[in-house]
Amino acid sequence: MFGANLRQLSRQYSSVSELCRQLGINRTQFNRYLSGESFPRPDVLDRMCRFFEVDARILLRPLEEIELPPIHPAASALTEFLGSGPSTLTENLLPAGFYYVTETGLDGAPSTRHRLIHARRLPQCTLVRSYEPGNGAEQAHPSRREVQGIAACAGQQIYILMSSRAAQNSRIYLVTRGTHENAERWRGVAICLSKTNAQATTMRRLTLNYLGTEPKAALPAARAAKRFEQSAA
Known part of the structure; x- marks a missing residue:
């Protein structure tokens, strides 16, 4: 379940490598999470939940059953026209x-x-x-x-x-x-x-x-x- 939820959350990012850099997680280890081969440590899980703005229920329940924060109506404009989205303003340009x-x-x-x-x-x-x-x-x-x-x-x-x-x-x-x-x-x-x-x-x-x-x-x-x-x- 966690791997399926993580794959769904990751689809909004055009580059998995860039997503891993923003999360501070090794790409190989991240692939293990995606495939369901392993689970993150509590501190890593907390970091991922904060990043995606979800909670630890993603370990057990599908995203459709979890109330997620609403997407801001300006999100598409910010990403497509101002270049402020995660695929443009990368960690290499401005780290968090x-x-x-x-x-x-x-x-x-x-x-x-x-x-x-x-x-x-x-x-x-x-x-x-x-x-x-x-x-x-x-x-x-x-x-x-x-x-x-x-x-x-x-x-x-x-x-x-x-x-x-x-x-x-x-x-x-x-x-x-x-x-x-x-x-x-x-x-x-x-x-x-x-x-x-x-x-x-x-x-x-x-x-x-x-x-x-x-x-x-x-x-x-x-x-x-x-x-x-x-x-x-």
Whole structure:
């Protein structure tokens, strides 16, 4: 039953190899799951369930009997027209996980924005989430500091549109992944939409450093970003 369910869930991906990379599972082992020769360890099963947005009932019951989350009505447009689907914005272009973000003025001024963002791969798209740092003693509620967005790609270039609630402080990141020794770093520009009009554009140099998928690796970076922002204030 698990193999049959997994085959059905995998059909939405044009490349099994890319799906295995996104799941972090060896292709040979994944084929054993598909054929029903073996079952995943509990931690691997949990990772797969989170990725496909299902639960452990896929081990015993057919998908038709499990209530799955509804497919977002914009899913086809996101995939076919914006290139944000799993077959276009691949792990090679933008791995899921945490990134340390630095924005620098184009005139070479000291860095003025430091952020930690998290990219989460879903079957329909890649979501990005972050939080604006608090301002000193007056800490706003986390829901007011939350930033969310969506990542897509045009060829090798990745663009991320993100904003606070009610389109506050909206911005676009345009980045390209480095090669060889800089493979864990993305460079590009950040455009602040709230300060951009027909006469002027607010643009900064942008660097994204990949930290991996484990929260323990992201916590020190989050603290560092907070210290930078507090010192700048």
